[in-house]
Amino acid sequence: MAEYIPLELPDNPRLAQNIIHFARALRRAGLPVGPGRVIDAIRAVEAAGFTNRMDFYWTLHACFVNKPEHRIVFAQIFRLYWRDPRYLEHMMSLMLPAVRGVQENKAAQSAEKRAAQALLGDEMPDIPEQEEEQEDGTQIEVDASFTISTEEKLKTLDFEQMSLDEIAQAKKMLSRLTLPVKPIESRRSQASSMGKRTDYRRTIRDALRKGGEIRSIAHAKPRLRWPNLVVLCDISGSMSQYSRMVLHFLHAVANEKGQGWAKVHAFTFGTRLTNITRHLATRDVDASLKAAGAEAQDWQGGTRIGQCLHDFNHHWTRRVMGQGAVVLLITDGLDRDDPAALEKEMERLHLSSKRLIWLNPLLRWDGFAPKATGIRTMLPHVDSFRAGHSIQSLEQLAEAISRPDDAGEKARLMALL
Structure with a gap:
């Protein structure tokens, strides 16, 4: 013993x-x-x-x-x-x-x-609510039916400023979000009596079966196909909390049937590129993200956007970018690698995708300007530039994907370059 x-x-x-x-x-x-x-x-x-x-x-x-x-x-x-x-x-x-208007209005780090x-x-003291009274001593009843609910406030709250309870509530809300996409009309056709396109081959075949006499004109309509959703998510130190919440959202998208996506492919990058697509197929979100985090060894490390995009373009573009794929690039754009190499890889990524949407949490600041070299290099090669720091911004993303002409804040920021 x-x-x-x-x-x-x-x-x-x-x-x-x-x-x-x-x-x-x-x-x-x-x-x-x-x-x-x-x-x-x-x-x-x-x-x-x-x-x-x-x-x-x-x-x-x-x-x-x-x-x-x-x-x-x-x-x-x-x-x-x-x-x-x-x-x-x-x-x-x-x-x-805030008590009596004295509290400093400062956001938490x-x-x-x-x-x-x-x-x-639980040791936080409870603040007694003060009841307002009129001059005659009668109490004033305040109608709170039009006040903003807790859920509405949570939608606009920055992921970085959420408490533990707020993060748990936000994850439940993200699990209910959808990201539907409209199908794409392909050049291939299928038979349809209401189609606007004339099907000459089918018309001739029907005529040959009836002695060569054309008795009716066959019509066709374009065959519909659904695109892939490809997500490139930055997991460096400055993006850690945002990436975690976005991956919760993507897990819900990947496991929700009927949204239109042919397949959802997800990659994380910091100092290297990691394919986590197979982990999103796990139904349990906690087990899914735990396995993804274990495989992505560069979580909360440095950032090499240009090199990671080069690896994606070289090894994965032909495999996952077919069928008019929509690409979501989630990063703050703070990269110190060679700007020329980064621009080359962004241009190639843009040409390979049907639509390239950049979600940047830095856009939450009202005074945001494209001053960083990485942001100035990447911005011209995206179709849409949007914020990605809250539940509300992810809800707006669903609306933006269904509008091909939506450019987000790109036009305004391009004018500042």
């Missing part, structure tokens, strides 16, 4: 307690942190010491983080819990509604709202 070895805590027992509370916050934020990892973290801090902030950060990071998508949440909770002396006041401002919710949790 193994001998029981008691756990030796660091010299300061409060440090061990703080690590335990920190681990609880990580667990509430969605990280798989169990008692074993907490003990390992305390022992690791005891061995590494608490003299250097960066050593302390990476010691806890090595104990608690094992997936790329957990890095942002860990970093925000660590900053708020260990490094910011006024983190409590800051988190309160993120979680509580990436994953900061989820970090605040994980740290404060």
